Each structure stands twice: as C-alpha cells, then as structure tokens.
Amino acid sequence: MKKDAVHANHHVQHRFPRDVRFCALCGGAMERRPVLPDGDERPVCERCGFVFFPSPKLVVGCLVIESGRVLLLKRGNEPSMGKWTFPGGFVDFAERAIDAAVRETAEEVGLQVQIDRLLGVYTDPANHNAQMVAYLARAHSGDPAPSAEALEVHYFTPQEIPWDEIAFRSSDEALHDWIATLKATG
Secondary structure: OOOOOOOOOHHHHOOOOOOOOEOOOOOOEEEEEEEOOOOEEEEEEOOOOOEOOOOOEEEEEEEEEEOOEEEEEEEOOOOOOOOEEOOEEEOOOOOOHHHHHHHHHHHHHOOEEEEEEEEEEEEEOOEEEEEEEEEEEEEEEOOOOOOOOEEEEEEEOHHHOOHHHEOOHHHHHHHHHHHHHHHHHO
16 A cells, blocks of 8 residues: 655654664664763663664755856755755765765756865754755756745855845855855955
C-alpha cells in the first residue's frame, strides 16, 4: 500500500539527536553512559551495546554569481518559508558535498552550475544540528525559474539584497563573505 508523502516537521527533526530513545540496530532502549577512551556520555543500547555518536547534518549551498549579482530564491517551504536564501539543501548519504550543491541548485531553480570555489563553512547558532558549506558558482545552462521550493528567484546586487528577509544567519554570513571577496578583488 502506497503511503502519502509528508513534509518534515522541523520542530520534531531538531529534537534529534538529543532525544534518541531506541537503538537504530536492534530497537533496544538507549541509556546515557560514559564511553571510553574520553569518558564522554553517549547514548548506548542496553541490549546490543551500539554506541550512538551524533554528528551534524551537512547542508550545502551555491551562491550563483552573474555580472556582480547573486541569485537568491524566496523559500517555498519551512523553515523560514517566504524568506530569501541561495539554492541549497542537505547532502544525501554517500554523496559528495560539491555534487549535492550542484544537484540542489538544479532541483530548486532549474540551473546547471559550474562550481568555481569553496566560499566557506558556516554554523547557524539557532541550529547546531547543521553545518553549511557554501560554494561560489556560475550558471552553465538553463534559466533560473521558480519551483515548489522557490516561490521567486531573482539576481541581486549587494546593495539590493533584502537583508531583513534573509532566511538563515548562515546564509547572511555567506552573503557578507561573498561581498567581502568583491571588495578584496576590487
């Protein structure tokens, strides 16, 4: 029987990994215990001994640059629906970060991009469960277009960026870093 698609509830998702209660391998109850060699407390399965080492989710994004302007999209989903950011999303298991950035840009705004270089790695203090890797890129083919994830798409000069409507602090920091590269190259 086919089940209906769901939207991720980000309030629930942010409870992970803090509230892990059952083992992913055997379903046994997890308890916090010191784990050697450092003695830090981690969730340990009471039944099979599996130790859960939480790690952040990796998010990627592309600042697509054209003629001194950056491509931003107005988010069509939560969190921060209706606010602006650049194309991006989560890296899938066993996917390279750079490949995920290219894939997410194509999915969200219909552009095939060429990555020029890494811009930086960012952490949003409101969401320590995610680390964001931002790349500078340029359009290779296609025209930017809205999608289910991008209600609007628009190129902005640094002066035109809607700073009060940027979705995430990490996006804001990456945009400021991009502007700093413009000033440095002069």
